[in-house]
Amino acid sequence: MTNQALRTAGTVLTAGAFATIAFDVFGQALSPLFGYAKLAPVGLAGASIKAIFGANPSGAAYLLHALTGLIFYAVGYFAIARPIQRAVLPNLHWSLTAVAYGVALWVFALYVMAHLVTGNKPFLGFTGITWVALWGHIVYALIAAGIMEAKGAVLNIRRTPVAVPAE
Numbered sequence: 001m002t003n004q005a006l007r008t009a010g011t012v013l014t015a016g017a018f019a020t021i022a023f024d025v026f027g028q029a030l031s032p033l034f035g036y037a038k039l040a041p042v043g044l045a046g047a048s049i050k051a052i053f054g055a056n057p058s059g060a061a062y063l064l065h066a067l068t069g070l071i072f073y074a075v076g077y078f079a080i081a082r083p084i085q086r087a088v089l090p091n092l093h094w095s096l097t098a099v100a101y102g103v104a105l106w107v108f109a110l111y112v113m114a115h116l117v118t119g120n121k122p123f124l125g126f127t128g129i130t131w132v133a134l135w136g137h138i139v140y141a142l143i144a145a146g147i148m149e150a151k152g153a154v155l156n157i158r159r160t161p162v163a164v165p166a167e
Contacts, residue, residue: 011153012074019144020069027136037128039136041065044109047118074144077101082145083155094149095142102141106134 001009027039045068046061081101085092110133115122123130148154 007151008153011148011151012078013070015077015144015147015151015153016070016074018147019074019140020066022143023069023136023140026139027132031132031136037132039129039132041109044114044118047120048113051118069140073105073140074148076105077141077145078148078153079155082148086154094145098141098145099138101145102138103134105141106137109133109137 024039024041027041032038042061042065045064046056049060049064050056077098081097081104082094085094085097085100110123110130114120114124124133
């Protein structure tokens with residue numbers, strides 16, 4: 001692995017770490033402190049593990065929550081959301097891409113995982129936790145994207161045409 005690749009991987013992991021901390025502080029501390037719902041991402045992770053595997057071993061839900069924020073969601077912005085945006089709308093500011101990505105994460109968490117996988121109401125019935133989760137995922141995406149953008153962690157996809165051999 002090159003030095004640049006190691007720096008980029010470190011940046012993506014750092015972005016995921018800080019974004020996960022921001023998500024948890026917002027959803028589990030600040031939101032209830034101001035009278036709004038408290039997020040339970042570990043509870044959703046545990047319910048997902050139980051629905052998929054039939055059991056939820058002790059600690060597995062915390063591990064899934066941590067890995068999702070630290071790696072999977074951060075890599076999703078780096079390797080999917082930002083490259084697609086750069087290919088389709090190259091002049092769009094990264095922060096707008098991050099907000100859209102945060103909304104996509106919210107749909108994934110509250111519709112796909114909470115509803116389709118665990119069997120809860122879609123978007124948890126549009127209760128208070130729904131809206132805290134929306135803002136929490138947007139906060140996550142903005143923090144992660146901001147760190148990646150500040151450190152120049154951009155996945156460069158080949159833009160030059162590939163020559164096709166003549167028949």
